Amino acid sequence: MAYITPASAKDPYDVIVIGSGAAGGQSAYTLTMEGARVLMLEAGRNYDPRSETPMFKTNDQAPLRSAGTPDKPFGYYDATIDGGWAVPGEPYTNASSERGRDFKWWRARMLGGRTNHWGRISLRNGPYDFKPRSRDGLGFDWPISYEDVAPYYDKVEMLIGVYGTNEGLENTPNSPEGVLLPPPKARIGELLARQRGRKLGIPVIPAHRALLSKALDHRGLPAKLHPGNAKAQRILTEDMQSRAACFWATDCGRGCAIRANYQSTTVHLPPAMATGNLDIVTDAMAREITVDASGKATGVAYIDRTTGTEHRARARVVVLAASACETVRLLLNSKSGAHPHGLGNSSGLVGKYIMDTVGASWGGQIPLLEGYPPHNEDGAGGLHVYTPWWLYKEQLAGKLGFARGYHVEFGTGRGMPGYGSYGDDSRGSTSYGRRLREEARRYYGSFVYFTGRGEMIPNEDSYCEIDPKVVDKWGIPVLRFHWKWSDHELRQVAHMQKTFADWIAEMGCTSPRRPGSDGSKVIEPGGSIIHEVGGTIMGADRAKSVTDAHSRTWDAPNVFVADGGVFASNADKNPTLTIMALAWRASDHILSEMRKGNL
């Protein structure tokens, strides 16, 4: 089994997985390693990070010094292929263009999806995050608790490799001893942020990111991950040996040719392919889940993007891992006699409660960091430290005016010079000649940049639906988005801004910009943090949710949602690690039900 064409599909399969990113990769991995025969459909092209990653390339070797363009919004070297805020021929629409009411949707059309370009920040949800309504009366509780998911967080961390430490902070869970890899040393600006943060009562601790700060323990881990499964252990042992440890160069956002970081294409798919149980069809745009008269799924109808022809594949189980909103689109476009309003939509809630992460940023120039001796600060590409939310008690006591927290990410140090590295436009300097040269050398690396990432509470006004008029180039109806922030998010952003301004001043910034108090002016647009989840939320009551506690749709017993669609809340913690943990958990349930003959 291997990469195949639609004509060579050997169906029926045990499971069809739609999507190849964090959710699809994890689902395919778990299912195939435990013996299930899986067909994966990926809408984009095949992609191999080993040969396609621009390792060590400098910005002067790229058009426009690698600055972002509509073709490559995050810069020329970003791993994203055929994606961005717009995908040619595949539009989406917004019901409103008003500021704060529109939604931006980042997509990628490539094997591995958006895992190829993300920041690799891998934070566990804590106990509060699964029961937010019980804590503050807002949003929804999940039908599962931290204890249900914790064993899967352990497994995912062991499989993909995550660096970090156990600090025992509130609602910031520890991992079991020996699971996390050692964190890289903090950069000089990160140490300064840590010192000055303490004066403000703000903790700074090692970040958790999915990349190998040292090689994985290929002797111990495979047996822990696949007890009693000799074949899976052998495959994983070999695969873990073929992943190199990070050599501290080349931003993770470009992908990783040595497979030191987590991408679905570096971690999940190679061992899954090695089982011989996985077939992958790329350029396969899923259009509809096909069902029988009882409403049970029979397979998937999809379009071969290279020819425009439609194909069908059959399976006992369908796993949706297309990303939260693409999964909504597919369910709503799967109308039948048994599911007249779309598959899974008897509650009318498919597409409802879309959440993104709340984002705002603030930066400043720090004289203390001017002109320090040159040393290599590339490190692990992204941040080495972060600040988990630290005001749980004050918040619960009602002292903050907003109900949910945020964490803080930092940008510091002397990264590879690129478009936007200098900050001159904002400083307003017009120097030239010798003075410019002196200033550039002095200021390079002396800027710090704080980024807040906060929890959004699901609301009735943030959702997506099928646009009644617009179709994509394959004739498939597209999504229309509705968006609205609540005061909780706007006040949260105002709090971020004030905190960051105070912090930057504490670090010695002599020319701080002071923030306003109106969060609506600085909040980043919905969707722009690329953490959109919800739309097929899980719950204990089928009238109030789309999926059950095992991520199975209430309406079709053999359809599962493995992506972020099932999130009933969107904690400030970046969602990818939780997506993988829940996908593994859902796959375990599928395997168990198959063995019992229930699927």
Place this chain on the structure above:
Amino acid sequence: MLAASAGVALARGMGQIDLRVPGSAPSARDGYGTDPDIIRTHAPGDFWPLTLTRAERRAVSALCDVIIPADDRSPSASALHVPDFIDEWISAPYAGHGADRTLVNAGLAWLDAESRRRYGSAFARATDAQRLELCEAMAPEAPPKSELELPSKFFRRVRNLTMVGFFTTPAGMKDLGYVGNVPLARFEGPPADLIARLGLADEVAW
């Protein structure tokens, strides 16, 4: 859009990741597309034709070299082919670049006209002292007078593009003291004497 993002990513790491240019505009038909060969090394002119005239190119080179002249550490901007990058930038078919093209074309026209009015010769043929004088007029410390708004905006834009073009070259990176982009067996963190000088020894906890 593009000009506004220049000041956004003040630092490395997440700052770089966040250097996004939101907007749902479709791909420029003549751009490099959504799946270019990112392994290959590209030079200005590979993807779209350059548009500066020979005279404009001479003026840009002269201006770049006032902005970043050679010194004892590295060559001048034009010696590192920064004018090629500026030409590529203003000739790009993407939204935002058109505005820069208009600004740079108008600015260059103003520059040559002003140089001829003051000194009787095009900017590229003016003396070093005359070029400095013209730059001083375009880049006053105080906010510019209204008749100098265009030249001032033009100068800031070319200044920023010159910096981007210059400091992204190997010689420019070396000039700034960027010493990364090499494989390391271990990541050492900051040097001990720097940590001590900033009083941060107590922060080194891992």
